[in-house]
Amino acid sequence: MATRKRAAAAPTLAPATISEYGGVRFLHLGTVWVQGAMRIAKPQKIELEYVQRMMAWLLLRELDAHGAVAHGHAVQLGLGAAAITRFCHKALRWRTTAVEINPSVIGVCRMWFKLPEDDARLAVVQADAGDYVADARHAGSADALCVDLYDHEAAAPVLDDEVFYRGCHALLAEGGVMSVNLFGRDVSFGRSAARIAAVFGAACVAMLEPTKEGNTIVLAWKGAALPPRDVLVARAAAIEQLHALPARKWLELLQNLPERSATA
Numbered sequence: 393m394a395t396r397k398r399a400a401a402a403p404t405l406a407p408a409t410i411s412e413y414g415g416v417r418f419l420h421l422g423t424v425w426v427q428g429a430m431r432i433a434k435p436q437k438i439e440l441e442y443v444q445r446m447m448a449w450l451l452l453r454e455l456d457a458h459g460a461v462a463h464g465h466a467v468q469l470g471l472g473a474a475a476i477t478r479f480c481h482k483a484l485r486w487r488t489t490a491v492e493i494n495p496s497v498i499g500v501c502r503m504w505f506k507l508p509e510d511d512a513r514l515a516v517v518q519a520d521a522g523d524y525v526a527d528a529r530h531a532g533s534a535d536a537l538c539v540d541l542y543d544h545e546a547a548a549p550v551l552d553d554e555v556f557y558r559g560c561h562a563l564l565a566e567g568g569v570m571s572v573n574l575f576g577r578d579v580s581f582g583r584s585a586a587r588i589a590a591v592f593g594a595a596c597v598a599m600l601e602p603t604k605e606g607n608t609i610v611l612a613w614k615g616a617a618l619p620p621r622d623v624l625v626a627r628a629a630a631i632e633q634l635h636a637l638p639a640r641k642w643l644e645l646l647q648n649l650p651e652r653s654a655t656a
Contacts, residue, residue, distance in 0.1 A: 405493065408500040417504060419473040419497070427497075427542070428473025428505070435506040436482055438475045438637070442573060442607035445600050446476060448642040449536050449569035450631050451624055452613055459630045464535030465489070467563065469521040469551075471497050474507040476538050481514045483635055486536075489515045491524045522551050525559030534563045537570040549574065552584050557591040566615035574608045581608055585649050588612050600645040610649070 406421035412432070416439060419428040429439045438444045456462045464487070466480040471492035480488040492498055495518055501507035510516060517524065521541055524530060537560055541550045549572075560570055570592075574584050589597045592612040602608040619627075628639035 405496065408494065408496040410500065410504055417473075419500065419505065421494075421497075425542075428471075428475060430473050430475065430505050436478060438479055440475070442575075442603050442605065442609065443472070443475050443540075444637055445603070445607070445609040445642060445645075446538050446540065446571045446573060447479070447637060448600060448609060448611060448639070448646070449538070449571045450635075450637075451627050451639060451642060451646075452569045452611070452616070452619065453536070453627075455627060455630055460634055461631070463487075464565075465533060466536040466538070467491070467534040468538045468540070469524070469560075470540040470542070471501055471507075471516070472540055473505045474501040476540075477514075477516070478506060478508075480536075481508070485513070487513045489517060489534075491517045491519050491521050493518065493520050522556055522559070525556065525563050528562075531562045532565045535565050535568045537564055537568065539570060540573040542573075542575070549584060552587065554587050554590055557588050561591050561612075561614060564614045567613070568615075569611060569613045572610045572612070574610055575606055582650070585610055589649060594649065597649055598646055599649055600642060601647065611646075 409420045409422060411418045411420065415432055417430050417432055418426050421427055431437055431439045438447065450461055453461045461484065463485065466486045466488045468476050468490045471477060471490045477488055477490045480486045498516055498518060507516070508514060539560065564570060572588065574581050585599070588610055592614065596614070597610060597612045598618070599611070600609045624643055628643045631637055631639035
């Protein structure tokens with residue numbers, strides 16, 4: 393998850409550490425805050441509820457002739473414990489790019505969290521997420537973009553201004569979808585959500601109700617309308633059947649941004 397704020401001098405990056413409890417391995421950045429998790433016996437399963445909800449972008453992607461989500465390019469900003477990266481690469485079989493500034497996180501994920509070596513469909517890039525989205529060479533390249541950028545303090549997103557979200561918008565292809573994990577106080581969420589709505593347009597932004605831990609997933613999409621309800625229901629059923637993800641629950645939790653967030 394870690395990245396850094398734009399600054400003249402980069403801060404020292406916290407070392408990645410691990411813990412284990414109840415058959416689950418957790419990733420930390422030198423504190424008790426959980427930066428990711430993997431069930432050791434089922435490494436391809438997305439363990440944390442909020443990380444599962446970050447996959448709600450699947451609802452906005454068309455299905456192919458076999459009822460699976462049509463292939464594309466998935467980008468993750470912030471590697472965490474590599475749960476989304478593993479899922480997109482292995483289960484969805486999408487071309488997958490993960491951007492992570494902290495080499496310690498990449499190394500620990502390769503050693504302890506079943507992150508495979510790069511191949512024809514997988515690239516793990518050690519870079520600043522802000523620099524990556526600002527690079528014009530990547531414009532229009534992502535069909536799905538998952539943003540989970542928290543440092544060892546886990547207080548608020550580390551990259552969270554309109555410049556950053558404009559970069560995310562530019563990174564998406566037409567019809568592409570972004571999911572963002574927002575965690576923090578209500579004022580922090582409202583400010584972040586308003587910035588996303590300012591870039592994507594309030595009609596192209598929605599959210600899932602918060603988890604009990606306080607994680608709220610915001611979806612924003614580019615160049616397409618939200619599909620009709622019956623289409624979303626059919627897609628949710630297909631996602632549940634193919635990938636055992638609670639997509640129908642996502643649909644129940646999906647709602648417009650609060651008016652104060654969309655217009656702030």
